[in-house]
Amino acid sequence: MNKLRAREHGIQFGSMETGRNNAIIDVYGVGVGHSTLIEGDSIRTGVTSIVPHDGNLFEKKVVAAVDLFNAYGKSTGLPQIMFEGVLESPIMLTETLNTWRVADAVLDYYVERLKYSPWSMNVVIGETNGMYLTDNLRRNIGKKHVFEAIDVARSPSGREKVPEGNVGGGTPMIGYGFKGGIGTSSRIGEDFTVGVLVQLNCGGRGDLLISGVPVGRELVLAEKPPNPLGNSIMMIVATDLSMDSRQLWKVAKRAALGLARTGSFGGNSSGDFTIAFTTSKNDPKNKQGDSFLNPVYKATVEATEEAIINALFNAETLTGVNNRTVEALPIEQVKKILNKYGR
Amino acid sequence: MNKLRAREHGIQFGSMETGRNNAIIDVYGVGVGHSTLIEGDSIRTGVTSIVPHDGNLFEKKVVAAVDLFNAYGKSTGLPQIMFEGVLESPIMLTETLNTWRVADAVLDYYVERLKYSPWSMNVVIGETNGMYLTDNLRRNIGKKHVFEAIDVARSPSGREKVPEGNVGGGTPMIGYGFKGGIGTSSRIGEDFTVGVLVQLNCGGRGDLLISGVPVGRELVLAEKPPNPLGNSIMMIVATDLSMDSRQLWKVAKRAALGLARTGSFGGNSSGDFTIAFTTSKNDPKNKQGDSFLNPVYKATVEATEEAIINALFNAETLTGVNNRTVEALPIEQVKKILNKYGR
């Protein structure tokens, strides 16, 4: 798993500086935990947790927002975020049909791990469909995996490094016809950090753009790429800048622009969802306009584009249910194409 | 349970004619099934299923729409309806913390009962919070109850009568400080039927209006009414008129006006959701404007108002967890007040 990230190959995405880890955890306090389940020939699944802080989110909610670019998907908890403007539970990313078991287990986490009995809880689950590589009707993700993912996310190790590719909720996912999954990136502005994490499961091979280069069109490959139904992407945007939920919603909308730069046209059965939150505890200022958000928008576009490509660079070829295989992005061939195109 | 419905007491709601059963099942093909769970001192819960037809909804989707009047709530499946404009699963109503177990069991229903393996499924669950009367953290609703509710809804008996009050998802619910739960009503127009079913769990006692009369303000009662957190209402609107999802969304928005006529101001932690569907299989006409919808709007307002009051008239006093009791609406006293106000 010692693959290099896209930027380590010299590929550039926009012009802003990255954070120290070039990952969502560069936003101070944010943690990420994965639980990956690979069993026998047919189970290739998992769950990922993203937390804005290591406390009890139900008691210390954070300002949040949601953008539905193409809401084909089963995510839970999004309508309440739109109206209340806060996140009160960890964000979990998993495989479509596990959505509800994962949601139920998040409640168990509060009761059993935090010894806390919420009178209600707006549990937030994002999902993409992994049926091509995993036997998804079996819904294997339960309390054990959910607890592990949240535990890691809330621990110091969840703030040190974010594994990418075939991990957690990203385990069986496919991006642009290649092995996809989890990817992350970050950007730093004068007075803020933006971090993005994606669970990439969308795109047609011919459409792939890397740093603007039509790699998907140029690649010459033996096998026909998989084209499963229900490909989607979950995009999580974190920042530490103080803003209200409406402003954060406008930030969330920019993630779709980053997705566009990797070649997607937003396929109809692709659930293209963005959830954004800020870790800032300050009151948002009643400013005369939102132009202070411009660098945050730019950071979000760039970090989303790079997070998606990072997912492709770090995912590895995987064989799963029904003996199906999804190949990793052929990095050497990609580098030749990028070279031909002057990068 | 031989209580009379509001109309049988001579109370009038609007001016349109009701359907034969004055219930959502007056829309041909629509079925309703309840599974009620009352166990020991602390479990007072259940689940209700509403189906547009008795077939496989995933294969025979119906046009649908959603209105989020106040989206404080954990309902699942709503974003996809907004984008795709169709319903592909039964609508289930239950208690908040059972939401995810019920959703998961709907998938089991397809696999086990219908022998159908969906590659994905946008399961639609509505919920209101029953914690005042039931030990909700125990999440007792499972496959058994979900299967029972859907089985009934899809059977001939689910098309014959709709039990109201403390049944199914409505079992522990509270409306305007009295025992609430399930209520239903319908209206007939020249070329259409509209049916509404509600799971009533919202409202403050002092606010209750019945047919415009400030009953809540006039009632003199010994005990202080319960005022639990998280009171909400789910409103389901069915019609047989052909229309597209945008038009149906405008119909759905009118349910909140019916709610307003019973006195609610849309409390902040009240999830006031409406899901609407049409059973029509005809293509919607590309008309020059939507004014044909006016009688459908009026029918929706009237049927929603009456469904809410029906829930109150049919619910019975119930004692539940922690020995708490919620009283039924004192119908004789209410009738005296209505009389004083000229009804």
Add this chain to the structure above:
Amino acid sequence: MNKLRAREHGIQFGSMETGRNNAIIDVYGVGVGHSTLIEGDSIRTGVTSIVPHDGNLFEKKVVAAVDLFNAYGKSTGLPQIMFEGVLESPIMLTETLNTWRVADAVLDYYVERLKYSPWSMNVVIGETNGMYLTDNLRRNIGKKHVFEAIDVARSPSGREKVPEGNVGGGTPMIGYGFKGGIGTSSRIGEDFTVGVLVQLNCGGRGDLLISGVPVGRELVLAEKPPNPLGNSIMMIVATDLSMDSRQLWKVAKRAALGLARTGSFGGNSSGDFTIAFTTSKNDPKNKQGDSFLNPVYKATVEATEEAIINALFNAETLTGVNNRTVEALPIEQVKKILNKYGR
């Protein structure tokens, strides 16, 4: 014009206390100005201005929000309020086809009266259709009337009294088949004031409810009521409580509930728009939830209901274009009906 307002006849709307004037100007700083144009046989029109303060709004914007309950209408400036969350110009209410001339004249007001050259300006005009009583294609409202309305609104007299009925933008309007127009009301809570002003031009006669009594159904009248196309209502909500635009949007949504209590079902070609603003200059608090808004919601519902009925009580019978007459609400008969219904 010495007509009594609804409350002066002893009619009750909800349970909260009104402000000193029972008008939108009870929100400190808010001013209202009308310019009414009645000429010859066929011109019955005007324009109304509502300002949050008497300064330059483009330089001192206020937090604002919009609810589109039924966006059949030509209002300008609403999309930008939804995204930027601020109001930067006076709110003007007029007759549909004057919308654009009024908007253009608001810019002139800044340039000529305020000696201010905005590089852009999100001018906010609300409209309802007065074609039944005025020759609307002539679009008679110009700079003179716009300047007059804003001048009054920004002057001390605009803070002292709000004329209702056939004034300003309300001049030719019709409500529930009777003469409608401008109405206003207010409510006071522990730490806030809410004021509402409406330009009433919607509703069918049979649907009218006054304080819950089906007055429309009970009235026995000789003539057939007018039923022009394109009836609508503009609802303006002002408050002095500090909140952000998302919270204010939720407040705005409650105005439709007040409308519902007067009998409207939201007719399809009725533009039912609400614009809300707060005069507070404080930063909104980053609270853990919005339940502090509950009394504001209730105040909004009550004040909207009363403002609508005030429009009907204060409007006078008017004859206009094509010799058409719209009768005022027959107050004595209404009082008898209310009496019969125990009020």
Add this chain to the structure above:
Amino acid sequence: MNKLRAREHGIQFGSMETGRNNAIIDVYGVGVGHSTLIEGDSIRTGVTSIVPHDGNLFEKKVVAAVDLFNAYGKSTGLPQIMFEGVLESPIMLTETLNTWRVADAVLDYYVERLKYSPWSMNVVIGETNGMYLTDNLRRNIGKKHVFEAIDVARSPSGREKVPEGNVGGGTPMIGYGFKGGIGTSSRIGEDFTVGVLVQLNCGGRGDLLISGVPVGRELVLAEKPPNPLGNSIMMIVATDLSMDSRQLWKVAKRAALGLARTGSFGGNSSGDFTIAFTTSKNDPKNKQGDSFLNPVYKATVEATEEAIINALFNAETLTGVNNRTVEALPIEQVKKILNKYGR
């Protein structure tokens, strides 16, 4: 004005085939007309009309939809399209402060040219801010220019060719720091045509991407680019495929993805609006899902990207108010950069 379009320089945008004119008029029946006003040193403005057919749109409405990606702007008529799903007037594009005069003149067009007296009319105006090159407070666009633009759009010549660059509403506009304005492109699918027309006035120079190449970053230029406030883009999408307004809304959302591919991050005071319509008179099919839209989405992304770059390739250096000059894109230098990047 014999400039070549981007594609004539050999630049590729996506993989789909263009229509015969590579312009929005490739959608049968659609017409475009410009009226350009260049006077003295300080007036550089105009208006553009796009019509779905040459008849009376108020009587023969077409299915339409709107996407608000970033609704900082003064466009009129958009809320009603969202609710009614139809377009009933020509779409006009102009300079911000002319918006209301243009709207008013469209009504005159119906009355005077079409001898038609509409009882109401949802006039649709899009605008971007041209103040850098034109003395915008003078609002020079009146009936004469509006009539000319609509007349041309409804005439055979409006269906033959679409002038690009400094014409009509695009006259004073700026794109990515270079002279912008009007651009158009089209794509053909198996059973449909999609055409896009933009009025380009947004973007920072450093952000410009052409066919994925970071041209903005690579260009070495003497002068500092202009950076006026309020840059925006209006995107008009036409198709001939039968669909309902909700489906068309999803198509409209894809235009923002095409914009993203040219480098924009959606600046905060950029009004990024899309209006889409279909010329099809067929009833939309009540399909089991919208996946038939995928090629339409792709066509929209590609045509939007190309239309934007066409605006830059066709606009010419222009000097306007206050002796300000905006340079045209330096095409020879751009071609060298594209060459370096392997195009």
